[in-house]
Structure formats: structure tokens, C-alpha cells
Amino acid sequence: MSAIAPDLINTAAALWSEGFTATQIGERLGLTRNKVIGLASRNRQLFPGRTEGAAEKEQQELAQIESLWGTGKTQAEIAQSLGKSFSTVNKMIRSWPERFPKRSKKDLNSVKAAAKPKAVDVPSPPPRRKPDPSVFSPIEGTTPVLLWEAPNSACRWPVSTADAPEKAVCLHVCGVDAVHGRYCAHHAKLSFGPGTASEREADRLLLALGGA
Known part of the structure; x- marks a missing residue:
């Protein structure tokens, strides 16, 4: 079994602390899921245990942030909507750059304009009938x-x-x-x-x- 470079272990540990699953860490670092699990079991000081369902919860929160990001909301607006701190939202967005592409001001305005409800044309009432x-x-x-x-x-x-x-x-x-x-x-x-x-x-x- 070939040794894994310390830098790779540290990177895997950093991803682990951010809530990534063993499968996701393996995909990012070119490792198998089992190898990541082995790393975690041999380096408990770097890979602390997580409560059951923590990874799933992280992914659910990530999906919520991604959905709000797609509507053109800023990180501050997303944090307020989900009741989270700005730093938490910012950290998750930076950890998943492929899911949160950079947006220009023009893109934000276009997304918000598309999401804005369109005015409904109300037909004019018929002319009032007058008696002869x-x-x-x-x-x-x-x-x-x-x-x-x-x-x-x-x-x-x-x-x-x-x-x-x-x-x-x-x-x-x-x-x-x-x-x-x-x-x-x-x-x-x-x-x-x-x-x-x-x-x-x-x-x-x-x-x-x-x-x-």
C-alpha cells in the first residue's frame, strides 16, 4: 500500500471538517471512498467523528443556499433567509465553486428582473349604461x-x-x-x-x- 502525502491528508482533513462526505473527498482528491475512510480511521485527530446524518444535513443546507443563489440573492440575503451567519454561507460557497459560479452585476440584475412578478393588465370596465x-x-x-x-x-x-x-x-x-x-x-x-x-x-x- 503506497503512502499518502501529508499535504493530501491535510487537504482531505480540511474537506472533512467542512462537511464533505468520504465519497466527495475521494472524487476531489482522486482517491477511493474506502481509502478516505481508512485515512479518517487512522488519523482521528484530523478527522473527528461526526454525528449521524451530519453530512446529509450539510448537503441539504448546501442545496438551499444553491437555490437562493440561483435567484440572484447576495450572500448576506441568503444568510438572513436561512438564519445563518454570513461567514457560514460564505465558507460553503467558497468550498463549492463549481456549484456557485461567479456572477456579474449585470447577471444579478437579469436574474432579479426575471423573478420579479409581471404586472397584470386589468381590463377597463365596460362603459356605464345610461337610461333613455x-x-x-x-x-x-x-x-x-x-x-x-x-x-x-x-x-x-x-x-x-x-x-x-x-x-x-x-x-x-x-x-x-x-x-x-x-x-x-x-x-x-x-x-x-x-x-x-x-x-x-x-x-x-x-x-x-x-x-x-
Whole structure:
């Protein structure tokens, strides 16, 4: 069995102290896994024992750091995100240069710009429907009555006596005898105009509330 140079042993010990597994150390130094394990067992002062699962934990933490590194975060930001010290993160990054390629400021800006949520175009609301002012004019030859004075049998269609009924608050109703539900024959026909029932009702409410 050929002797292993002291410098190689020291390098292996340094990697061991940083959490590298025997397989990983062997791959870096051109040794077999068993040879690294043999080195560790013969040089316990350089290769202190590690708790079970320590290497796996190191690799999990390394993967987390690598993932955050890929999003463009700085070492300080990574340390803060993972609750670790800056020196710990820096040491792991320096120990694995192949997994943490150097980044220019331009690269960082590009990565962060790509990760930034894109603005969503919100479509403009449809134009507000306006009621036809003529439908709220009194029927020719009739006299509108105030809403609170109209008998139960009166047509409840809102009407306005103003010159611009679309801009006035309707306090009057048709007043003609209702023959179709709440409305007279004329206004019952208007109530089934274009649009849905809710849209037609909205037209009436708009004027009744003074909005046009």
C-alpha cells in the first residue's frame, strides 16, 4: 500500500471538517471512498467523528443556499433567509465553486428582473349604461303623482317633470291604473325593453337615484 502525502491528508482533513462526505473527498482528491475512510480511521485527530446524518444535513443546507443563489440573492440575503451567519454561507460557497459560479452585476440584475412578478393588465370596465331620458317623461295627457301619494293601484313607473329628466331625481310615478303587475300597459311594454331584466331595472334605479 503506497503512502499518502501529508499535504493530501491535510487537504482531505480540511474537506472533512467542512462537511464533505468520504465519497466527495475521494472524487476531489482522486482517491477511493474506502481509502478516505481508512485515512479518517487512522488519523482521528484530523478527522473527528461526526454525528449521524451530519453530512446529509450539510448537503441539504448546501442545496438551499444553491437555490437562493440561483435567484440572484447576495450572500448576506441568503444568510438572513436561512438564519445563518454570513461567514457560514460564505465558507460553503467558497468550498463549492463549481456549484456557485461567479456572477456579474449585470447577471444579478437579469436574474432579479426575471423573478420579479409581471404586472397584470386589468381590463377597463365596460362603459356605464345610461337610461333613455324619454322613457321617464310623463305619458301625454296624464298627470304624475308623488310616489308617497300614489294609491296601491297606480302605475309605479318613475317619471320626471323636469326639462332634463335624466339629470333629475324622480319623486313622481306615472299614476295611471296598473294593469300588468306594478305598471300600466304603456310602461309594462317599456319594462321589457332591450337587455336583461336586471339591466332594465338598473336603468330605472339610476334615474330614481339621480345618477345618469
